[in-house]
Amino acid sequence: MEVIIKDTVEEIGKIAARLVARQLNAKPDTVLGLATGSTPLGLYAELVRMHKEQGLDFSQVVSFNLDEYVGLPESHPQTYDYFMRENLFKHINISEHNTYIPSGTADNCEAFCEWYERRIKECGGIDLQILGIGSDGHIAFNEPSSSLGSRTRIKTLAKQTIDDNSRFFSSPEEVPIYAITMGVGTILEARKIILLASGQAKAAAVAAAVEGPVTSMVAASALQLHRDAMFILDREAAGELKMADYYEWVQAKMAHAP
Numbered sequence: 001m002e003v004i005i006k007d008t009v010e011e012i013g014k015i016a017a018r019l020v021a022r023q024l025n026a027k028p029d030t031v032l033g034l035a036t037g038s039t040p041l042g043l044y045a046e047l048v049r050m051h052k053e054q055g056l057d058f059s060q061v062v063s064f065n066l067d068e069y070v071g072l073p074e075s076h077p078q079t080y081d082y083f084m085r086e087n088l089f090k091h092i093n094i095s096e097h098n099t100y101i102p103s104g105t106a107d108n109c110e111a112f113c114e115w116y117e118r119r120i121k122e123c124g125g126i127d128l129q130i131l132g133i134g135s136d137g138h139i140a141f142n143e144p145s146s147s148l149g150s151r152t153r154i155k156t157l158a159k160q161t162i163d164d165n166s167r168f169f170s171s172p173e174e175v176p177i178y179a180i181t182m183g184v185g186t187i188l189e190a191r192k193i194i195l196l197a198s199g200q201a202k203a204a205a206v207a208a209a210v211e212g213p214v215t216s217m218v219a220a221s222a223l224q225l226h227r228d229a230m231f232i233l234d235r236e237a238a239g240e241l242k243m244a245d246y247y248e249w250v251q252a253k254m255a256h257a258p
C-alpha cells in the first residue's frame with residue numbers, strides 16, 4: 001500500500017488528477033470507478049481544468065459510480081447522479097451512455113444490482129477506482145460489518161453516516177436510510193485504487209484502515225489486501241498514522257529506488 005501525505009486538500013486533488021490523466025493517456029478507453037462526496041471535488045475540478053486547457057480526452061472513457069441513495073426522486077439535487085453531472089460530466093467530453101450510476105429508483109433492486117455487476121464485467125472491469133472514506137471507515141456505503149466479499153447491493157446506512165451527510169440536507173430526517181452500493185468485493189476487483197481523504201475528522205478512520213487489522217468493522221482496511229492501492233492524504237487526515245514519517249521517507253526516496 002502506498003501512502004502519500006501532502007500539506008493541503010488542494011494538493012491531494014491535483015495529485016489524484018495527474019494520476020487519472022496518466023491513466024487516460026495510457027489507456028483512452030479506461031473504465032473509471034468514481035466517488036461522490038466533498039473529498040473528490042478538487043480532483044474533479046482539476047480534471048475539468050485539464051480537459052478545457054490541455055485537451056484531456058474522456059471520449060472513450062466509461063465510468064461506474066460507487067453508490068446512490070435509494071428513493072430520492074431523480075431530479076433531487078442530493079442524488080449522486082445530479083452530483084456527477086454538475087461536478088464533472090457536463091464539463092467534460094464523456095459520453096452520457098458511458099456513465100453508469102446505480103439507480104436509486106429501480107423497481108427491482110436485486111435485479112438492478114446483478115445487472116450493475118454484470119455491466120462492470122462486460123465493460124472489462126474497473127481500471128482505476130477513486131474512493132473517499134467515511135468517518136466510520138466505510139468505502140462507498142459499505143458500513144461497519146459489511147462483508148469484505150460483498151457485491152453491489154442495498155445497504156442500510158449507519159447512524160454516523162446519516163449524521164455526517166445531513167449537512168447536505170435540511171435535516172437528518174431527510175437523509176435516505178438506504179443506498180445501493182458496490183460491495184467491498186466489487187471494489188477490490190479494480191486494478192488500481194486511489195483513496196483520498198482530507199481533514200481531521202477522517203484521521204482515526206484512515207489510521208484504522210492503513211495500520212489497523214483487516215476487519216469488516218473498517219471496510220477501508222480491506223484495501224490492505226489489494227496489490228495496487230494508494231492513500232492520498234492531507235496532513236490532517238494523516239494525523240493519527242503512527243508510521244507517517246516512514247511513508248514520507250519512502251516517497252522522498254522513491255525516485256532513487258533500484
Ligand code: PGA
Binds near residue numbers: 037038040134138140
Ligand atoms: P466525504 O464523504 O468526502 O463527503 O467526506 C466520504 C465518504 O463518506 O465516503
